[in-house]
Amino acid sequence: MRVLTWEGILSCDNIKYGYNVVTGKYEDLITAGIINPTKVSYILKLQVLSTTALVVMLLFVLDMHFYWLLSY
Known part of the structure; x- marks a missing residue:
């Protein structure tokens, strides 16, 4: 060994x-x-896109939540 x-x-x-x-x-x-550098690059881009989508969705939900709270 x-x-x-x-x-x-x-x-x-x-x-x-x-x-x-x-x-x-x-x-x-x-x-x-x-x-495999190509696969590493692909996985990195996929993770960046996934994180970006999550942040955009979170900002949208928070914006809608605050809009709903302020509308009353």
Whole structure:
């Protein structure tokens, strides 16, 4: 059993370098196919859109709530 160490990951200046659990080696995770930059970008955009929709809906609900309170 191999022990994971931060020294193994931090010893390389390449930010794509990491530990591949399947092979048990330290390697470039993008060339190994573990990290897919396109998928990461897609998920990030999806999370931003989801958060934006939530904030817009919250502002709308609060606006309607205060409008209802002030109308009486």
